[in-house]
Amino acid sequence: MFGWRDKILRVNLTSGTITSEPLDPALARAYIGGRGLGIAHLLREMDPACDPLSPQNLMVLAVGPLTGTGAPTGARYMVMTKSPLTGAVTCSNSGGQFPAALKKAGWEALIIEGRSPQPVYLWINGGQAELRPASHLWGLDTHRCDDALRAETHAKARTACIGPAGERGVLFASIMNDRDRAAGRSGVGAVMGSKNLKAIAVRGDEPVALHDPAGFKGLVKAILERFQASYPDAPPPLRTYGTAVTVAATQNYGVFPTRNFQQGTFEGWEQISGEALTQKYLRAPKACFACPIACGRATEIKDGPYQGRGEGPEYETVYAMGSDCGISDLAALTKANYLCNELGLDTITMGSTLACAMELSELGLLPQDEVGLGRPLRFGDAAALVELTRLTGLGQGFGQVLGLGSKRLAERYGRPELAMVAKGQEFAGYDPRGEQGMGLAYATSPIGASHMRGDPAYIELLGVPMLIDPHSWQDKPQLVKDWQDSFAVIDAAGLCVFFSVRNLVDKSRAIRPQGIMELLNAATGAGYTLEELCLAGERIFNAERLFLNRAGLDRRHDSLPPRITHEPLPHGPARGRVCHLDEMLAPYYQARGWDQEGRPGPAKLAQLGLGGV
Amino acid sequence: MRIQVRLLFNLKDHAPGGQGQFPLDLPPGTTLGQVLARLGIPPEPAKVLLLNGMQASLDQAPREGDDLVVFPPVEGG
Known part of the structure; x- marks a missing residue:
């Protein structure tokens, strides 16, 4: 092959x-x-x-x-x-x-x-x-x-x-x-x-055999030339600032999740921005295999209580451990990121769970002696972030409770609605009240509130490959479906979303994977048509949905916390807004060919060749 | 008429004095396209323009006291 x-x-x-x-x-x-x-x-x-x-x-x-x-x-x-x-x-x-x-x-x-x-x-x-x-x-x-x-x-x-x-x-x-x-x-x-x-x-060092090596090489050369030409004045912002480049964007749109999603703007945002990270702690940008971007951050904190060396933080870590915990101490959250890498923890859920604990504590629902820090747990406590991350990774003390994630934590202390999750998975760093498509994407992503199963932030906030209104919801069901299916193709092909959404899709709002098709055909000789590849993306997404249905998950689990659907953002550019999930869900199911319980119908399964699976 | 401008990322090079945030005095009716031209920011590739946190177009005219944020399209996440 x-x-x-x-x-x-x-x-x-x-x-x-x-x-x-x-x-x-x-x-x-x-x-x-x-x-x-x-x-x-x-x-x-x-x-x-x-x-x-x-x-x-x-x-x-x-x-x-x-x-x-x-x-x-x-x-x-x-x-x-x-x-x-x-x-x-x-x-x-x-x-x-x-x-x-x-x-x-x-x-x-x-x-x-x-x-x-x-x-x-x-x-x-x-x-x-x-x-x-x-x-x-x-x-x-x-x-x-x-x-x-x-x-x-x-x-x-x-x-x-x-x-x-x-x-x-x-x-x-x-x-x-x-x-x-x-x-x-x-x-x-x-x-x-x-x-x-x-x-x-x-x-392993055996090169991968390709169907059309010369054609493939030519495609890669042309793609890289186009990529270079699209940054005529300066290197890609992702290389210069890392993914934390996004902080300035989400803050200025008012969707930078702050204090367990109680706010959409953070007063300390400039201290934890991509610019601050580059100025203070960046040693060098770091690239994955065959990557022309190099968004990875090799960083070092040379002195102070959080001295250390490692990689990160990414944008999602900056949101979860920074603004969402009310923390503007970049050294502390970078140190907590290092601990997550070394102990093997997801930085997003770690930070988001701690943010939930901080809110529970400030409401008087989480006793100080259970946390064991010798002081009340409050938003903004950078030392608590570092210490509780360590305890969670080691499964010690209150870390054993935090290690259950925010859904179980909030249930334990009697306020399940304070867990900022979909399907028990913590949100990424975008408040869906100011970004309607992201709300639908969180609710319907097969893995819960991930932004990486069809990330509407690119098109709703960041202008890649174009810009659309983040506050409209009528146009989002079809858009989210299309993006989810295209992201499935990107993930299946073995490519990175960061590069693909600008460089390997067509010019339509549906970001059809034209460039990926050309690379796949030169590499494999499979002769995919664009329609066939789009259908493969849809097949993958529906196969995951079948898995969810069989695991007992359906429409009831395509939900968002009441804070997001009923509590308007208190200030900032998205002030007064909530996420209109209910209005989006039914047309989304319709666009997907699913019934109103969120189950793929027989016709859709047959079309995708999933009838007998 | 005075507005507050914030240029992000490499667009800071176009800011007077290299500081990303600055006030800008404009004749009333000036469009955002004219603001960008005055700052020497090329129109292509299209920039993200936020006027008081809301997406804005090049033909829109800011008003006294408005906040303008401009950044190039970025991947993120």
Whole structure:
């Protein structure tokens, strides 16, 4: 096969057996790969109603057909499993160098089954794979684990591992690859920990065979030339400022979530902006494999109580640990980010859960002695952020409660509506009251309130690839559907959203994946038409929805907290507004061909070839 | 007539004195397109214009005391 690797590695941790299986070419074509291939296997091989932390849960780690090929930003892989945080499917995405190494080792996907009787790690050296004891690695943070793995496998191995948080079942534990890149959301690290799988180390250097190497090279050259030409005066803002560039935009639109979404503007925003980060702590921009942007942040805090060195923070971390906690101390939130990377935690859920705890505490519902800081927990307490992040990652003290995420925290203290979640997954850094499409995207994303399953902020706020009114809701159901389907194609192909939405889609509002189609056809020879590729994106999204329906989730779970739908924003440019989810949901289901309970109808399933799945 | 202007990211280079935020005195009726031209900001690629936090177009005219924010299209997240 071209583009795709022709085999999948199946690892049964219960029996300790490893087998190589052929990649099903028809399945690969229909689901593209990555996120698509992952959901195709989950739907066929596991019971979506199972306990996510039981051996019955399956994990699929899949690259895409463009991962590791040299396609710009073809660096991504997906972790697909059932989430212990939400009970829904999760598709957690990461870049760095590990995914390309897995591809170059010759594998399109890993399927992880069962549970090992004792801690193990998986060592993949090209076409060879083995399970090795990992008791000596258990308890190590992700950086020390990476050091140890490369020392005992190969100096050039690339690793993905869990930290103490994943070992202890923190419900939002991440899988960290290349030390500081995160498959962050929905607790994929807790699933890996429940399987007693500490890490995966990979070495691969076999180039990916392409259908039309010369044509592919020409496409890549033209895409990169267009990319360079679109920044005639200065480097891309993402390279200069990192994703925290977004702070200035969301603040000025009045949708920068502040103090557990009680406000949409933050008085300390300039202290935690991308500009501040660049001026104070940036060592160098860092790029994933084959990426011309380099939005990653290698940073260092040289002195003071939060001294340290690592990567981050990203925009989402700045919102969750900064404005949402009322914290404008950039050093503290950068330090908390380092701790999340090392202990293996999702920074978004960590910060958002703490913001919820701060509100509960200020309302007098969370006793000071339960938190154990020796002072009341209040918004703005930067030292509490750092200390409670550490305790959460280590599963100690009040960290054990925070480690359950904000939904369970708010339920425990009697105010479930104060958890800023959809499907139990914490919001990203955009207040949907001032950005209607984002509200619908949060409510209908298969993994809960993620912005990365069709991110309307690009078109509603940021002007990529164009600008539309963020406050209208009548036009958003079709837009969100189209964006969700196109994002599914981006994720399945193994590409990065940041690059694709400007450079690899057509000029329509639906951002049809024209450039991705050209790259895929040159790489694989599959001869996709644009219509076929759009349908594949829709197929992936509907397959995920089938998984959710079978796990017991439907319209009742496509919801937002009453703060977002009924409490107007108190000030700022979006003052007085609420999110009109109810008005958007019915037409969205109609656009999707779903019934009003949020279930794909027989005609839609038949059209997508999902009838018998 | 005076408005407050904030230029973000690399557009700061177009601000008087290099400071991103500054007051600007304008004859009444001046359009945002004319404001950008006066600051030497090229119209292409199209910029995001926020007038008091609301998206605005090049033919719109600000009023006394308005806040104008201008930034180039950015990816983020």
